[in-house]
Amino acid sequence: MQITVIVALALLVLTAIGFLVGRRRATRVASGQPSALHSLPSYYGYYIAIWTGLPALTLLFAYGSFGSSLVNILTMGELEREAAPLIRAYEADLSESPDYQTLNEALGQIETEIEATRNALEQARQARGPVDGYQRDLGELTLDRNDVSDAIENLREQIAFAVAARAPDSVAGHRARAGFEYWRARPDRRDLFIADARAIAFQEGFPSRVTPTLNAAGAAMVPWESLFRWSFAGAALALAVGGLTWARGQVSAGFRARNRVEGVISIVLFATSVIAILTTLGIVLSLVFESIRFFAAIEWRIHEFLFGLQWSPQIGIRADQVGQTGAFGAVPLFAGTALITVIAMCVAVPVGLFSAIYLSEYASPKFRSVAKPVLEILAGVPTVVYGFFALLTVGPFLREFAIFLGYEDAVTQSALSAGLVMGVMIIPFVSSLSDDVINAVPQSLRDGAYAMGATKSEAVRQVVLPAALPGIVGAILLAVSRAIGETMIVVMAAGPGANLTANPLESVTTITVQIVMLITGDQEFSSAKTLSAFALALVLFTLTLLLNIVALRVVERFRERYE
Amino acid sequence: MADIEFLDTSSEPRGDTLYHPVTVGYETKVATQGVSVRYGEKVALKDVTMDIPSRAVTACIGPSGCGKSTFLRAINRMNDTIDNAQVSGSVLIDGEEVNDRSVDPVVLRARVGMVFQKPNPFPKTIYENVAYGPKIHGLAGDRDQLDGIVETSLKKAGLWDEVADRLTHPGTSLSGGQQQRLVIARAIAVNPEVILMDEPCSALDPIATARIEELIDELRENYTLIIVTHSMAQAARVSQMTAFFHLGALVEYGPTEEIFTNPRDQRTQDYITGRFG
Ligand SMILES: Nc1ncnc2c1ncn2[C@@H]1O[C@H](COP(=O)(O)OP(=O)(O)OP(=O)(O)O)[C@@H](O)[C@H]1O
Numbered sequence: 001m002q003i004t005v006i007v008a009l010a011l012l013v014l015t016a017i018g019f020l021v022g023r024r025r026a027t028r029v030a031s032g033q034p035s036a037l038h039s040l041p042s043y044y045g046y047y048i049a050i051w052t053g054l055p056a057l058t059l060l061f062a063y064g065s066f067g068s069s070l071v072n073i074l075t076m077g078e079l080e081r082e083a084a085p086l087i088r089a090y091e092a093d094l095s096e097s098p099d100y101q102t103l104n105e106a107l108g109q110i111e112t113e114i115e116a117t118r119n120a121l122e123q124a125r126q127a128r129g130p131v132d133g134y135q136r137d138l139g140e141l142t143l144d145r146n147d148v149s150d151a152i153e154n155l156r157e158q159i160a161f162a163v164a165a166r167a168p169d170s171v172a173g174h175r176a177r178a179g180f181e182y183w184r185a186r187p188d189r190r191d192l193f194i195a196d197a198r199a200i201a202f203q204e205g206f207p208s209r210v211t212p213t214l215n216a217a218g219a220a221m222v223p224w225e226s227l228f229r230w231s232f233a234g235a236a237l238a239l240a241v242g243g244l245t246w247a248r249g250q251v252s253a254g255f256r257a258r259n260r261v262e263g264v265i266s267i268v269l270f271a272t273s274v275i276a277i278l279t280t281l282g283i284v285l286s287l288v289f290e291s292i293r294f295f296a297a298i299e300w301r302i303h304e305f306l307f308g309l310q311w312s313p314q315i316g317i318r319a320d321q322v323g324q325t326g327a328f329g330a331v332p333l334f335a336g337t338a339l340i341t342v343i344a345m346c347v348a349v350p351v352g353l354f355s356a357i358y359l360s361e362y363a364s365p366k367f368r369s370v371a372k373p374v375l376e377i378l379a380g381v382p383t384v385v386y387g388f389f390a391l392l393t394v395g396p397f398l399r400e401f402a403i404f405l406g407y408e409d410a411v412t413q414s415a416l417s418a419g420l421v422m423g424v425m426i427i428p429f430v431s432s433l434s435d436d437v438i439n440a441v442p443q444s445l446r447d448g449a450y451a452m453g454a455t456k457s458e459a460v461r462q463v464v465l466p467a468a469l470p471g472i473v474g475a476i477l478l479a480v481s482r483a484i485g486e487t488m489i490v491v492m493a494a495g496p497g498a499n500l501t502a503n504p505l506e507s508v509t510t511i512t513v514q515i516v517m518l519i520t521g522d523q524e525f526s527s528a529k530t531l532s533a534f535a536l537a538l539v540l541f542t543l544t545l546l547l548n549i550v551a552l553r554v555v556e557r558f559r560e561r562y563e
Numbered sequence: 564m565a566d567i568e569f570l571d572t573s574s575e576p577r578g579d580t581l582y583h584p585v586t587v588g589y590e591t592k593v594a595t596q597g598v599s600v601r602y603g604e605k606v607a608l609k610d611v612t613m614d615i616p617s618r619a620v621t622a623c624i625g626p627s628g629c630g631k632s633t634f635l636r637a638i639n640r641m642n643d644t645i646d647n648a649q650v651s652g653s654v655l656i657d658g659e660e661v662n663d664r665s666v667d668p669v670v671l672r673a674r675v676g677m678v679f680q681k682p683n684p685f686p687k688t689i690y691e692n693v694a695y696g697p698k699i700h701g702l703a704g705d706r707d708q709l710d711g712i713v714e715t716s717l718k719k720a721g722l723w724d725e726v727a728d729r730l731t732h733p734g735t736s737l738s739g740g741q742q743q744r745l746v747i748a749r750a751i752a753v754n755p756e757v758i759l760m761d762e763p764c765s766a767l768d769p770i771a772t773a774r775i776e777e778l779i780d781e782l783r784e785n786y787t788l789i790i791v792t793h794s795m796a797q798a799a800r801v802s803q804m805t806a807f808f809h810l811g812a813l814v815e816y817g818p819t820e821e822i823f824t825n826p827r828d829q830r831t832q833d834y835i836t837g838r839f840g
């Protein structure tokens with residue numbers, strides 16, 4: 001068993017002992033008169049238990065979170081120091097290589113030309129002169145530049161290989177080579193290198209490859225790792241025992257154990273809520289940072305992203321687009337999302353609202369007690385099941401029906417089938433929330449309407465619904481935000497094509513579908529294509545956040561009015 | 564206390580009634596005969612028989628839970644809106660049976676208005692609140708007529724001067740006392756014959772209460788009012804007849820002055836002197 005697990009168990013046992021010790025001690029101090037104590041004896045027990053367990057467990061937790069990164073940093077620092085001769089040799093060889101100098105000069109020249117051509121192109125554009133020639137030149141220059149960069153990279157690779165071969169075939173040599181390899185690697189490669197080394201050394205998952213350098217790096221980690229493990233384990237145990245002893249010494253009849261314990265409880269609760277908030281914040285920040293990387297990759301043409309009409313992240317469509325980043329105009333996605341959401345709402349709002357009205361105003365209590373839970377079961381159906389339903393049942397049916405009506409181009413994956421099924425999925429949200437707000441309308445308003453001689457439907461239409469309207473609007477907004485964020489149904493039923501269309505029988509794509517498609521399959525998280533998923537996610541997040549805020553505000557207002 | 568002319572004391576009282584309304588100078592507007600109401604198993608009102616005079620204020624008093632509200636709701640069939648309520652017995656308004664199958668409660672409630680304990684203006688403008696009844700009952704031929712109804716109703720409710728320049732504001736924007744007068748205006752806009760008021764002042768401060776009491780006294784000229792109140796002083800101030808309910812039964816009913824100065828029943832005596840409640 002892992003030493004940390006054993007220590008954690010030992011700490012729990014110590015904590016329990018601390019509790020018993022505290023309670024015993026308190027009773028002893030009070031000499032059989034519990035009323036002489038400031039707090040109940042068990043509070044003294046809790047107090048000592050907290051001092052025994054909390055600091056030690058915190059230390060152990062800190063080790064669990066940061067211990068391995070510490071080991072990695074120390075190990076790789078050590079190896080890089082041992083690689084110093086290799087690094088020096090490599091840099092010397094590189095600077096002495098005539099090819100390297102020629103290539104670098106060529107690269108510099110091409111960069112200058114690119115800059116000049118781009119300026120000329122910009123001027124021609126502003127002057128509304130011919131731009132085709134410039135664009136062709138720019139395309140060719142870009143290709144040239146890529147060639148030269150590749151050549152430089154190859155040369156570096158060769159020299160590095162030659163330098164590494166000069167290290168001896170001993171343990172020290174492997175360690176130096178490992179440090180050298182790590183030093184040369186790009187950041188994401190470095191992470192992979194460490195992950196592989198750890199996998200080899202500690203059987204943490206499967207290494208993507210096994211090389212002598214990785215073996216050496218892994219072996220170098222082992223002593224650090226065990227040093228940390230044992231010292232942290234020892235420190236945690238010592239801390240627990242120390243805490244127990246110290247806290248036991250504190251116990252006296254006048255000691256305010258209850259207040260201390262309450263204080264600790266409130267701190268712990270506060271800490272957990274902070275964790276929840278920080279996690280959310282972390283997610284948002286990571287979205288923001290990745291989006292910034294994306295916008296940098298498309299050269300800050302944010303307006304093009306937000307208002308561009310062409311979405312094809314795979315292919316470069318214009319020759320002057322540097323690095324062939326593809327077209328990132330997200331309007332087709334926004335439009336597709338909007339179309340499907342509108343269709344879904346056309347289903348969910350009437351059905352949900354009317355069933356809520358029926359359940360809260362018309363149905364007998366007996367029917368209500370059966371129907372309401374049944375309706376809420378709809379909310380529990382996994383969305384992937386709805387997806388199946390849309391793809392295998394509703395889609396083909398709609399297609400057949402459209403063909404029958406004479407629309408020959410109908411497809412199975414259409415906005416309509418996804419929207420309809422999503423609408424069904426959202427019905428319970430609308431109905432359950434509306435039902436709540438309708439029930440919150442005070443009975444006195446209904447009585448007032450009935451007493452005026454209103455019929456049931458008049459009372460509902462003219463008094464109850466207007467009174468509940470803000471709450472219902474809030475419910476609908478929440479449902480909209482739910483529809484916009486829904487993924488599985490649209491992935492399965494709406495199709496992948498980024499068509500900009502208002503025809504519900506065509507296949508459209510949504511923000512969520514694109515995020516799924518961009519991120520799955522491609523592991524490299526640095527291309528503009530993959531990064532665009534984060535920008536889309538940011539848009540999605542902002543949109544739903546705004547909707548939720550507005551919706552909750554509206555509902556809140558409504559509550560205030562009737563309380 | 565309002566003046567009561569005692570015309571004829573020879574007339575026989577009906578049921579629990581010690582004085583026939585005729586004896587106090589009014590004709591009977593609402594006559595109940597053996598009215599009982601059950602909510603499921605619970606009997607809330609037991610065999611109540613009383614004659615309520617027209618163009619007068621009849622106050623219903625009694626300890627909490629004794630069935631006063633239930634009695635009021637029996638008159639305009641509001642108990643129909645409660646799922647488990649069962650009403651038996653007969654209620655006659657101008658000699659017409661209210662509980663008859665052929666009577667449409669919608670039409671009945673146009674004749675019998677009701678004002679509740681908590682002011683409950685609809686989520687509409689002040690104008691629309693008052694115009695609501697005339698609209699659903701089709702009382703106004705055109706906009707001008709409707710404007711007229713709204714204005715006279717608000718005037719009768721003594722609210723016109725305060726809201727004339729903000730008829731398009733929401734009804735809920737008024738103060739509690741104004742809201743209560745608004746719902747009274749709403750009730751009289753359909754020109755009912757009977758107005759039921761269930762503790763109309765219990766949510767109001769003394770000044771607003773005085774305003775409503777004044778209003779009740781004015782309305783007496785044209786309407787038959789039945790009000791439930793927990794305030795003995797209020798009952799004594801505004802009503803001509805008083806009915807004392809206890810545990811679902813009508814214990815004593817008679818001219819207010821009589822009830823307050825010379826109650827026949829020990830329980831009435833105890834209640835009005837505050838010995839139980
Ligand atoms: N909807 C209902 N369902 C079941 N029981 C009810 C219902 N409404 C009233 N009751 C019961 O009927 C009895 C009479 O109620 P009612 O509201 O008529 O009393 P009240 O005299 O108006 O009391 P209060 O002065 O507190 O308003 C009470 O015991 C009450 O619990």
Ligand SMILES: [Mg+2]
Nearest residue numbers: 631632633761
């Ligand atoms: Mg009541």
